[in-house]
Amino acid sequence: MGKPLSFNLLPLFFHCLLLLVSASPIQDEQSNIISRFQLYLQINTSQPSPDYHKSTQFLLSQSLSLSLESQVLEFVHRKPIVLLKWPGSDPSLPSILLNSHTDVVPSEHSKWLHPPFGSHIDEQGNIFARGSQDMKCVGMQYLEAVRKLKSSGFHPKRTLYISFVPDEEIGGFAGAQKLASSDVFKDMNVGIVLDEGLASPNENYRLFYGERAAWMLVIKSSGAPGHGAKLYDNSAMENLFMSIESIRRFRASQFDLVKAGVKAEGEVISFNMAFLKSGTPSPTGFVMNLQPSEAEAGFDIRIPPMANLESLEKRIAEEWAPASRNMTFEFRGKGILHDDLGRPLVTATDSSNPWWTLLEEAIKQANGKIGKPEIFPASTDARSFRLLGLPAIGFSPMANTPILLHDHNEFLNQAEYLKGIDVYESIIRAYTSYTSPGRHGDSRDEL
Template sequence: MVKPNMRIFILSTRTLVFLTLFSITTQQEVPETSITRFQEYLRINTAHPNPDYSAAVSFLNVLAKSIPNLQTRTLYLTTPQKPLLLVTLPGSNPSLPSILFNSHLDSVPAEPSKWVHHPFSAVKTDDGKIFARGAQDDKCIAIQYLEALRNIILKDPEFKPVRTLHICYVPDEEIGGLDGMAKFVESNEFKQLNVGFFLDEGQASTTNQYRVFYADRSPWNLVIKATGMPGHGSRMFDNSAMENLMKSIEVVSKFRENQFDLVKAGVLANSEVISANAVYLKAGIPSTNGNFVMNMQPSEAEAGFDVRLPPTVDPDLLKKRIADEWAPATRNLSYHIVEKGPLRDYKGRPLMTATNDSNPWWIVFKDAVEACGGELMKPEILSSTTDARYLRQLGIPTLGFSPMKNTPILLHDHNEYLKDTVFLEGIKVYESIIKSLTSFEGAGPL
């Protein structure tokens, strides 16, 4: 017979054991899934100006090596601080041109105070939204590529593609790619890949259809500088620097207005016109108190413009317009253009990839998206710029695509997020695309 005080002791002991086991269970890590791996990658801060490329490459390298049959190489094309990870699934016919998928490692900066959740916490809310810088641009596809391969090989351990598939994770896309993709395409390592088709990032779609891009707009940094007579702030005279610059800004603004009218009227898409947006003004004579001297007119003034050109535009004609109308020397104006990336391919053709029956890669890609229940919108020119331009310059068929539908476009915005269901559906889309592209035997480079 158990005494009452002994019974209390036994019950207390059992309770303690139960609570201890419960505590251990609840403290265990959540089982690793595609979503948790996505969140883990999002928590690596690769935002400029100090992206942690080393941690990102290390994470992706381990993830790739956890998938059977994948090979990895880390390349250092500039400095040890800017690694490039190359993941490869060898094909059975290495003589065929390979497939190359791309994702950039870096992200734009984020302002934590403007976010509902910290931009590098990758919080998933009850409604499935995963908040993080890079959730859409473009860490989603970085993980989706690998998760799609994981699923393919899990379902069929003997899977062997005909064409070799490569995935590259490159640095510095958000700042022009000059130490990233631009260096990669010039390297011997890239030449040895024998790339026949390239798939890069796209953008979210707010509709039930996926967006796909056959070209990018090319960026120009335009600086217009004005000079003129300096003088007392009270004087009225012609040809001051500020007057000359303001006239120039008025001309550029009128051109911008005319281009924007075509967009508002539905004649052209935003990505099909030339945009010219003023991004800074610099003038005045600084005073000792941190302000400006108010009774002096400066002899110099300048303005900076972000100009974007669709591939259908003749860049020489725009340069002539700038010289004759926007910054004529007769008004004491000068200008300087920094062309950030190529405008034409090696044969002098506009940087565009055909999206019709003349391009067999397009047919295979389109059929693969539709085979898994997806639907594509009319192909577009991307209004911004990606690493895709460096491949199009080589004449390699290139598409921009990120499988995000029914999703607000939040790249570079506060509170960037991607829903878990959208992310998981994108993996299924890439499974179909990978199997179709790597089994296609009918085309070499166009």
């Protein structure tokens, strides 16, 4: 009979026990990080009735735990902006602003696998919640990165601001726009702004240096009413359909460029119909044997900063809504694409912009990979800061993640979330430590 195996296994047992004990503090800390994220996700800040009071109290409690300076700004009643500050050792240097928004879009609860404000974690580690990608993840990653830097004993040279603003999902007029135009913001002496980006389905993080502007177009057509059986020239519906078909062809031509890989989505003009309205109402619906005298359609247009606006407006006036066909048009919203000098609102992505170079290097230092710089296909709060002439970059560290913002079953994997914290730790360290070569200080204009 051989020797008892238990004696040979004892060293291995104690070795494994030692590993478990030594690993537990890290596991506990990661668990705490995820728990804090879940708590933020569980606060229902969905439009049109976001619980800003609860989110504000949560963020202030986080600020207190991090020993950050804090203030709540309310430029619009019941639309609080939470502004946190980590003072730098050299307040003469332009500061860093990390911006995020607290509101999220509504959810169709019945279409979700898990409740949108339950922050459920499945067996794969996916955290299901509205805002898990857009963009409560980024706001909490800012705070967790600061927590790690403070724990390591790091002290910033530049002052770091972290802003949590309301109402981005409905235009940002009561949030980032008010902050950017305030005296408070002027006193902050901001040199660079980071804001939200998008998830990436592959291993490369996505960086955004500009964004498309939203133009909301309504086209109206009029004509004589007539019997439903008669063929008329220039009827309201016929003229509107001609315009819709022409716009559809233009949309297809732009979409073909994206499908072929010739251009990214943010580089083309997109048209999507938002509504179609016509007909003569009746108690049971609509009168079916009467051709209406008026018809209108609404379009959501997204336009990149480099687009030829004169050509687009001419096309609308002459081809899609010509007065010769009894048609008119109006814009219900027209986003700004250029500064006062007519230059596209974009941030430089080369060595002329030290903030861009620092960002790329910091991401690589954290073992992240970067794709080609992009124009954001929709609109973000970053535009309010670019309008001031500030560099603003969109970035949400989510690689190998499906793009689910505004979608059912929005989720972010907890491992990807934790990795993003390390990335922001690297970015904050690089940004707040930066001074121009050969200088003890620098001005915002020089940057």
